[in-house]
Amino acid sequence: MIQPFYRLLIELTNGRWSSSLLKRFARSRISRFIxxxxxxxxxxxxxxxxxxIHEFPTLHDLFVRSLRKEARKIEQGPGFVVSPVDAVxxxxxxxxxxSEIVVKGKVYSIExxxxxxxxxxxxxNGKYMILYLSPSHYHRIHSPVAGTVTKQWTLGAKSYPVNKWGLKYGVRTLAKNYRVxxxxxxxxxxxxxxxxxxxFVNSIETTHKGTHLEKGEEMAYFSFGSTVVLLFEKGIFQIDALIQTxxxxxxxxxxxVMKN
Structure with missing residues (x-):
C-alpha cells in the first residue's frame, strides 16, 4: 500500500510549478531569514x-557554499580515487x-x-558506487580522478527523491531523474x-573550464541534496576494503585504487 501512495504523492508534488516555486523561494532575498x-x-x-552565516544573501547561496581551502585534503597516493562529494x-x-545494478533491492539499468x-x-562488468548528499552536506562536486573529459551530456526532466525512501519506493530514480x-x-x-x-530542484551547474580535470578539482554543484553515481570501466577499479555501506x-x- 505504501509504495503506490508514495509514488502518487511524489508525482503530485514534483511538477514544474512546485519545482519553480521552491527554486524561486530559495533564490529570493526573503529566504535569508531561514x-x-x-x-x-x-x-x-x-x-x-x-x-x-550572515553573509549569505539567500538560502540558495548557503546550499552552494564554498569551503575554506584547508577544509578538505585531497589524497594524492598513486592511483588513488577520491570521493567527489561530502556524502553517504x-x-x-x-x-x-x-548492464544492471541492484541498489536497495531495486534493479537499475546503466544503459x-x-x-x-x-x-x-x-x-x-565494471564497478559502481552510489553517493547520497542530504541537505546538510556541502553541495559542490569535485573530480574523483585526474583525467580528460571525453563527453558531457544532460538527460531527464523531472527529479524524484534519491534518499533511501526514494530508492526503495521510487521508479528507476537513478536512471530517469534529471542528470548531468x-x-x-x-x-x-x-x-x-x-x-x-x-x-523539486533540477539544478546542476557545471563550473569547470576546459577539458582537463585534476583530482579534487571542482566540477559542478547541486542546488539541493542529491546523488552522484560513479561508474568504472571493467577491471580498472578496486574499492577500498575499509568501506562498508x-x-x-x-x-x-x-x-x-585504480589499476591497470
Missing amino acids: VPSFTKIYHLNQEEMEKE IEDVGDIKET EMLGDHNLLTKYL ITELITEFGHVAVVKVGAM PHDIKVGEKIG
Whole structure:
C-alpha cells in the first residue's frame, strides 16, 4: 500500500510549478531569514565555511557554499580515487553483463542511466558506487580522478527523491531523474561521473573550464541534496576494503585504487 501512495504523492508534488516555486523561494532575498535556522537544524559546520552565516544573501547561496581551502585534503597516493562529494556511500558493487545494478533491492539499468548505447560496453562488468548528499552536506562536486573529459551530456526532466525512501519506493530514480553525466579518460581507463538531480530542484551547474580535470578539482554543484553515481570501466577499479555501506565520506578521502 505504501509504495503506490508514495509514488502518487511524489508525482503530485514534483511538477514544474512546485519545482519553480521552491527554486524561486530559495533564490529570493526573503529566504535569508531561514538561513540561521537551516544551519542549526542541519548542524552545518560554520568553521569550515568560506563565509560567515550572515553573509549569505539567500538560502540558495548557503546550499552552494564554498569551503575554506584547508577544509578538505585531497589524497594524492598513486592511483588513488577520491570521493567527489561530502556524502553517504549508500551502495557499491558490480555492473552486470546485462548492464544492471541492484541498489536497495531495486534493479537499475546503466544503459538507461547513460542514455548512450555506444558508451555502455566499456562499463559492463565494471564497478559502481552510489553517493547520497542530504541537505546538510556541502553541495559542490569535485573530480574523483585526474583525467580528460571525453563527453558531457544532460538527460531527464523531472527529479524524484534519491534518499533511501526514494530508492526503495521510487521508479528507476537513478536512471530517469534529471542528470548531468561527465565521462573522463584516465591513464587507467574510463570513469563516468553521473550527477543526479534531487526532488523539486533540477539544478546542476557545471563550473569547470576546459577539458582537463585534476583530482579534487571542482566540477559542478547541486542546488539541493542529491546523488552522484560513479561508474568504472571493467577491471580498472578496486574499492577500498575499509568501506562498508552506509559509509560517511568527505571530498578528497580515498574510496579506492585504480589499476591497470
